[in-house]
Structures are given as C-alpha cells and as structure tokens.
Amino acid sequence: MRIFLKILSTIFEGFINNKDHITDISPDENITRYIFNKKKGYSEVNRRVKYGAYLPAPDGNASVYRTSKISEKEIWDIGHKYVEKKRKDKKKIKARADIKAADIYEQSLSIIPDTTPHKLHANITNWPEEKDKRLMKAVELANSSQLVIKG
Amino acid sequence: MTALALGSNDRFINRTQNTGSSEAANKIKAIFDGAIEELRNSLTWNPLYELGPELQEIIKECHEEDWDGESACPITQSTYSEAFAFIENLPIGLPLPELVPEPEGDIGFEWNRGKYKVFVASINGTGVITYAGLFGKNKKTHGEEVFDENIPQNIIDNIRRVYK
Numbered sequence: 001m002r003i004f005l006k007i008l009s010t011i012f013e014g015f016i017n018n019k020d021h022i023t024d025i026s027p028d029e030n031i032t033r034y035i036f037n038k039k040k041g042y043s044e045v046n047r048r049v050k051y052g053a054y055l056p057a058p059d060g061n062a063s064v065y066r067t068s069k070i071s072e073k074e075i076w077d078i079g080h081k082y083v084e085k086k087r088k089d090k091k092k093i094k095a096r097a098d099i100k101a102a103d104i105y106e107q108s109l110s111i112i113p114d115t116t117p118h119k120l121h122a123n124i125t126n127w128p129e130e131k132d133k134r135l136m137k138a139v140e141l142a143n144s145s146q147l148v149i150k151g
Numbered sequence: 152m153t154a155l156a157l158g159s160n161d162r163f164i165n166r167t168q169n170t171g172s173s174e175a176a177n178k179i180k181a182i183f184d185g186a187i188e189e190l191r192n193s194l195t196w197n198p199l200y201e202l203g204p205e206l207q208e209i210i211k212e213c214h215e216e217d218w219d220g221e222s223a224c225p226i227t228q229s230t231y232s233e234a235f236a237f238i239e240n241l242p243i244g245l246p247l248p249e250l251v252p253e254p255e256g257d258i259g260f261e262w263n264r265g266k267y268k269v270f271v272a273s274i275n276g277t278g279v280i281t282y283a284g285l286f287g288k289n290k291k292t293h294g295e296e297v298f299d300e301n302i303p304q305n306i307i308d309n310i311r312r313v314y315k
Contacts, residue, residue, distance in 0.1 A: 037212075039212070040254075048263065048265075050261060055253055055255075059222065087220040088217075089217075132283055135283035136285075139271055140291075143266055143269060
C-alpha cells in the first residue's frame with residue numbers, strides 16, 4: 001500500500017511540476033516568433049516586423065515560443081537548438097518578433113501549448129478561413145510586435 | 152534641326168531619342184534627361200525599374216515547396232506574372248510597396264508608415280486582390296477586389312490613405 005501511494009504521489013508531483021506547460025497561456029506572457037526570411041518577416045531599415053512573419057503555415061499554425069521566464073540568451077539558444085537546427089535548408093535565424101499573448105488573444109486567436117520539440121513551444125491557431133481576415137490579423141499582430149534583430 | 156521624341160508609353164520614359172544634331176537639340180536633350188533623372192529620384196516613376204529585380208529575387212528564392220522551412224507553398228509563374236502586372240499598373244506618384252512572399256505562395260505588397268498606418272494587397276495568380284488595412288486603433292478594412300488589367304480604385308484609395 002505504501003509503495004502504491006509513493007508511486008501515486010510521484011506521478012501526481014510530476015503532474016503538478018509540469019502544470020505551467022499544459023495550462024492556458026496567460027495574457028501577460030511574452031511570445032516569440034523566430035524569423036528566418038527577411039523579405040517575409042521584417043524590415044531592417046524601418047526596424048519593424050512585417051505581417052508575413054505571422055501568417056500561418058499551410059497547416060493553419062504559426063509556431064511560437066513562450067519566453068517570459070527565460071533570459072535573452074536562452075531565447076536565442078532555444079531558437080538555435082530547436083528551430084534552426086531542425087531545418088533542412090540550414091538557414092539561420094535573422095531576427096525575432098516579440099509580442100504579448102494578450103495582443104494575440106485580442107485578435108480572437110488561440111495559443112495552444114505544443115511541447116514538441118520543446119516544453120515552451122506553442123502554436124498560434126484558430127485562424128479564420130477567409131484570407132482577408134487572416135491578413136488583417138497578421139497585420140495587427142505585426143503592428144503590436146517588437147522586432148529584435150540577431151546581433 | 153531640333154527634334155526630341157518621347158516613348159509612346161508614359162510609364163516607361165527611360166530614354167529620349169535625339170534625332171537632331173544642332174547644339175540646341177543636344178542642350179534640350181540634356182535638360183530633358185536631367186529632368187527625368189530628377190523625377191525618378193523624387194517620385195515613384197517606374198515601379199518596375201525599382202521592384203522588378205526584387206520580384207525576380209523572390210521567385211528565385213520561393214519557387215520550391217517549403218522555401219520558408221515551415222512547409223510554405225511555392226510561388227508559381229502565374230502569381231509572378233500577376234505581381235508583375237500589379238507593379239506595372241501602379242499609378243505614377245504612389246510610394247513603392249515592400250514585397251512580401253507569403254506561406255501560401257501568394258505575393259503581398261505592403262505600404263507601411265509606422266504603427267496603425269499599414270495597407271497590404273496580396274495576389275495569388277487568380278485575378279483576385281485580397282487586402283487588409285490598418286489606419287488607426289480601431290480603423291481597419293479588409294476584403295477582396297477583382298484584378299483585371301487595372302488596379303481597382305478602392306485599392307489605390309487605401310494606399311493613399313496610408314500617406315494622408
């Protein structure tokens with residue numbers, strides 16, 4: 001019985017410890033989208049994020065990372081290890097777009113944690129079917145974002 | 152004799168023909184060439200001259216599937232041709248857009264003057280322009296227009312709105 005309770009307690013403890021990765025993402029959280037393509041993602045001259053950075057992939061997701069609780073160095077490290085290295089074309093991260101989760105929710109979009117390939121990974125989902133509405137939301141997200149160019 | 156001729160298409164005044172040989176003809180040609188150069192430097196004169204090479208670069212970079220590493224669709228020849236026609240038909244004097252390759256294989260044209268002054272028109276080779284504009288905190292517009300030879304007035308008006 002004691003062994004059974006210990007096993008149960010270990011499982012339950014693990015569940016509690018991982019809680020922040022499976023619960024809803026708070027509106028205060030910082031969300032980061034890594035940018036590889038300058039033409040699609042940002043304007044260096046005007047120091048701004050382009051709407052193209054947020055347009056979802058054909059599967060309907062825009063892949064992002066939750067970056068509130070990690071350092072600047074860790075943000076770039078995650079991009080390097082879990083995004084850059086997964087690419088077949090070996091392209092390097094050029095910049096990132098940082099945005100508050102609240103600005104994403106304001107567009108009636110969802111941020112769903114998807115802990116593969118990393119516990120802080122998530123997807124912006126719930127994009128509308130109509131292209132003009134998707135464009136509008138991507139424009140609004142870019143408008144609310146901060147551009148950080150990789151040094 | 153003094154003779155100076157312009158090309159028939161006013162969008163593509165990129166050279167003058169000087170059939171005269173007098174000093175006056177050469178002077179006029181020099182003045183005219185200088186004026187064109189000045190105009191080119193001060194206005195959007197020939198959009199294709201500026202954007203053509205960038206468009207070619209985009210088709211070169213994005214003609215294969217997964218060009219963005221996130222399963223993007225390739226940009227097709229018909230989308231390229233339509234983008235070319237869109238640029239060619241931009242009215243003289245409008246500021247030039249930035250070109251944006253999109254993950255579904257479309258090409259976007261973005262006019263951006265900072266926060267809340269943005270207009271985007273996107274084409275995909277099917278004769279439809281999809282657009283979205285942000286002109287203030289709660290001032291936005293989006294929709295679709297047919298693109299056949301001429302850029303619809305609604306699109307032109309929205310571009311101008313960014314610069315008001």
